Amino acid sequence: MKIRTLLVDDEDLARAALRRELEPSADIEIVDEAVNGVEAIEKIGELRPDLVLLDIEMPGFDGFEVVQHLSDPPVIVFVTAYDEYAVRAFEANAVDYLLKPVQPERLERALARVRQRMPPRETDPVSRVKDVARERSGPLRRLAARRGKRIVIVPLREVIRVEIEDKLVFAVTAADRLLVEKTIGELETLLAPSGFLRISRGELVNLETIKELVPWFSGTWRVKLTNGEERDVSRERARQLREAMGIE
Amino acid sequence: MKWVLSLFRIRGAPPPLHEIPVLLAKCVVFGAVTGPFWAAFFTSFSDPASALSIFVTPVALFWTAVIGVVFALSFFLACGLGNAHLRSILKDYPPAIARPIYIVYNAVASSLACAVSFAIVMHLPAGIHIEIPYFWPVVAVDGLIGAVLALVIGAFMKLKLQVEDAQAKLRQQQLAVHELAASASQAQARALQSQINPHFFFNTLNTISALIEEDPAAARQTIGRLSDLFRYTLGCSHADAVTLSEEVQFVRDYLSIEHARFRKRLRVELPEGILPDVRIPGLVLQPLVENAIKHGIAPLIDGGMVHVGVQASPEGVRVSVRNTADESALPEPAAMFRPGHALDNVRERLRLFTGVAEPLQFNRGVDWVEFSFEAKAAA
Numbered sequence: 001m002k003i004r005t006l007l008v009d010d011e012d013l014a015r016a017a018l019r020r021e022l023e024p025s026a027d028i029e030i031v032d033e034a035v036n037g038v039e040a041i042e043k044i045g046e047l048r049p050d051l052v053l054l055d056i057e058m059p060g061f062d063g064f065e066v067v068q069h070l071s072d073p074p075v076i077v078f079v080t081a082y083d084e085y086a087v088r089a090f091e092a093n094a095v096d097y098l099l100k101p102v103q104p105e106r107l108e109r110a111l112a113r114v115r116q117r118m119p120p121r122e123t124d125p126v127s128r129v130k131d132v133a134r135e136r137s138g139p140l141r142r143l144a145a146r147r148g149k150r151i152v153i154v155p156l157r158e159v160i161r162v163e164i165e166d167k168l169v170f171a172v173t174a175a176d177r178l179l180v181e182k183t184i185g186e187l188e189t190l191l192a193p194s195g196f197l198r199i200s201r202g203e204l205v206n207l208e209t210i211k212e213l214v215p216w217f218s219g220t221w222r223v224k225l226t227n228g229e230e231r232d233v234s235r236e237r238a239r240q241l242r243e244a245m246g247i248e
Numbered sequence: 249m250k251w252v253l254s255l256f257r258i259r260g261a262p263p264p265l266h267e268i269p270v271l272l273a274k275c276v277v278f279g280a281v282t283g284p285f286w287a288a289f290f291t292s293f294s295d296p297a298s299a300l301s302i303f304v305t306p307v308a309l310f311w312t313a314v315i316g317v318v319f320a321l322s323f324f325l326a327c328g329l330g331n332a333h334l335r336s337i338l339k340d341y342p343p344a345i346a347r348p349i350y351i352v353y354n355a356v357a358s359s360l361a362c363a364v365s366f367a368i369v370m371h372l373p374a375g376i377h378i379e380i381p382y383f384w385p386v387v388a389v390d391g392l393i394g395a396v397l398a399l400v401i402g403a404f405m406k407l408k409l410q411v412e413d414a415q416a417k418l419r420q421q422q423l424a425v426h427e428l429a430a431s432a433s434q435a436q437a438r439a440l441q442s443q444i445n446p447h448f449f450f451n452t453l454n455t456i457s458a459l460i461e462e463d464p465a466a467a468r469q470t471i472g473r474l475s476d477l478f479r480y481t482l483g484c485s486h487a488d489a490v491t492l493s494e495e496v497q498f499v500r501d502y503l504s505i506e507h508a509r510f511r512k513r514l515r516v517e518l519p520e521g522i523l524p525d526v527r528i529p530g531l532v533l534q535p536l537v538e539n540a541i542k543h544g545i546a547p548l549i550d551g552g553m554v555h556v557g558v559q560a561s562p563e564g565v566r567v568s569v570r571n572t573a574d575e576s577a578l579p580e581p582a583a584m585f586r587p588g589h590a591l592d593n594v595r596e597r598l599r600l601f602t603g604v605a606e607p608l609q610f611n612r613g614v615d616w617v618e619f620s621f622e623a624k625a626a627a
Contacts, residue, residue, distance in 0.1 A: 011458075011509050014455075017454075038549065059546060082446050100450065100454040
């Protein structure tokens with residue numbers, strides 16, 4: 001069985017070089033290429049590759065942000081020209097990486113490791129990739145959401161809240177409501193460092209957009225948001241919210 | 249000799265308590281030794297014949313010594329100690345106020361010391377006849393001498409302070425010159441280290457590696473340009489200033505390499521034609537352009553434009569680097585200038601070159617940012 005591979009790099013030349021280096025490996029099938037972070041998220045979701053060779057410095061989302069957005073990441077091998085911090089992080093976490101210009105024998109070694117991990121499974125290496133990504137890029141600043149068929153980048157400070165409707169998750173901004181292809185639980189973990197808090201079973205709010213906190217019935221609270229909306233906070237979440245807002 | 253002089257030293261602060269008994273003892277010895285000489289000196293005016301007899305008459309010798317002690321003690325207490333205390337009280341006042349106070353104080357103190365000494369001397373259980381013919385006039389003259397001395401000493405002290413002040417200033421200036429020289433050479437050292445950015449260097453090697461098979465001619469050309477860049481940066485670390493045209497040419501070479509990476513995503517506008525004859529520190533324009541690409545163009549999916557502008561200004565020309573930028577991805581100004589960062593380095597070197605505190609201006613619009621600086625026309 002061939003390893004279905006996606007190449008992600010914003011430079012045409014770099015992708016061409018990588019493609020050429022991969023040609024001799026008979027078990028690698030390059031299914032597609034992506035030229036930026038947004039396209040990478042899109043194509044990984046669509047094509048479900050086994051392996052992604054992922055550049056780090058890219059427009060849209062960088063390689064680390066891409067990884068943070070994946071709910072079920074394939075095997076990732078980072079490719080970078082020069083990023084001393086990233087390299088240190090990779091070495092510490094035994095995550096596979098390649099340095100550009102890629103040397104054939106180094107590539108072969110990385111592929112050997114990838115073959116061992118096939119088929120991709122939710123094991124240590126994968127979760128470590130996410131750890132490294134989180135550690136390296138800090139709190140997310142932008143979210144990948146869907147408008148129709150296209151993936152768009154939403155700056156997180158524009159997102160007022162996140163809600164569930166008919167099992168679909170939406171990010172609400174002042175002007176828009178965008179589909180996010182993640183569960184609310186995943187988003188709760190992903191967005192907590194960026195200042196989002198779960199206020200009820202089906203809802204997260206951006207703490208920055210809370211204008212007022214009003215005690216409501218039987219231990220629940222109500223928050224007034226900058227866009228004029230009012231949302232209810234469940235009793236279980238009220239304490240966390242008050243703590244997050246620094247109210248005792 | 250030294251311990252005698254310590255009696256007359258002009259003190260800025262009162263002597264510590266434990267020194268006072270020693271000083272008083274010194275006064276006693278000084279007065280006793282000099283007393284007979286003073287007596288002989290003054291007697292020689294009225295009775296020259298008997299003046300020298302003081303030294304051979306033990307009783308006269310004893311009493312003149314006692315008189316010497318009385319005078320020495322009273323002048324030491326009134327004028328010496330008094331002035332030392334006065335000085336510590338008045339040291340923070342302007343000379344216009346302190347000077348008259350010193351003069352008046354010394355006039356009063358010395359006439360007082362003189363009068364008191366005379367009075368004591370006249371009431372000594374005298375074994376010697378003492379005649380003071382002009383009591384009040386002598387006291388008055390003494391006061392006058394005190395005032396004049398205060399004036400002279402005051403002037404002397406002022407002169408001394410001025411000399412000390414000038415010396416301190418000179419030392420400070422020497423220190424500042426030294427520091428400036430040190431920081432200039434440091435900035436230069438940093439420039440050498442940071443101008444060929446490792447990111448850029450590795451990216452270029454990567455580009456060349458990819459080009460070798462795809463387009464060997466372009467690969468050769470890129471290697472040639474990279475060599476030019478290296479030659480320029482290595483040369484620049486020694487020379488202070490380059491012409492604007494040299495720096496713009498350097499930026500052109502640099503951009504042609506970046507263009508191989510970014511292709512259509514990087515659009516560039518450089519000043520065309522003959523540039524004004526101005527000198528700028530080497531390697532200040534290129535880091536600004538590199539910064540524009542790294543933080544402005546690279547994060548944008550569709551890329552953007554870098555515009556290098558040269559405009560006439562009252563002082564010479566204003567050189568600006570403007571680029572498309574995604575507002576949400578802009579770092580804070582403080583983060584842009586963090587120490588060791590290329591922008592901080594550029595600002596530091598412009599500062600050393602122009603002497604202007606904030607030589608690098610930052611402007612921004614909805615979707616662009618701009619750095620600019622003044623370059624003076626060659627004199």
